[in-house]
Amino acid sequence: MAKNKLLRMDNVGIVVESLDDAIAFFTEIGLKLEGRATIEGEWAGRVTGLGSQNVELAMMVTPDGHSRLEISRFVSPPTIADHRTAPVNSLGYLRVMFTVEDIDEMVARLRKHGAQLVGEIVQYENSYRLCYIRGTEGLLIGLAEQLNNK
Known part of the structure; x- marks a missing residue:
């Protein structure tokens, strides 16, 4: 019997308090809003194990169309833990x-949305400049600028 193979990674999910703020922040990074929806009912809770739920979500996509970020806001049941910070x-x-073209310019733009550097922008050998920032709602975001293509 042939081994089942992985086809792709579909998305990464993040739970937030303000869907609009998160959409604005990730749009500033360069993702595009692919769609918004409300998912509710017992069927959805069978997937998550939460029972009946009501979730507003937005699907954001990277410019190359290969990666997605699913941003969710739970209306019910309420969130019970907070790991953002x-x-x-x-x-x-x-x-x-996220890999960006110009890390300094991106950090400056994201600071206008309340982002803060966690440490500092550092260079790894001659390959990358990297940093972590706390973005909207304290979410931890990594930024990388590839240097060897310049």
Whole structure:
């Protein structure tokens, strides 16, 4: 029997308090809003294990069309934990990393949306300039600028 193979990674999910603020922030990074929807009912809760739920979500897509970010706001049931400001060495899913053309320009633009550098922008060998920022709602975002293509 042939081994089942992975086809693709579909998306990464992030739960937020303000869908509009998150859409604006990730639009500033360069993602495009692919669509918004409300998902509710017992059928959805069978997937998540939460029972009956009401979730507003937005699907954002990268410019190349290959990667998606699903941003969700739970109307019900209410959120029960908040890991947004957890430090980098916390267990579990932590951050999303984006490759950008000009890291300094991107950080300056995101600061206008309240983003703050976690540490500083650093250079890794002759390959990348990297940083972590706290974006909208304290979400941890990684930014990388590839240097060897310049």
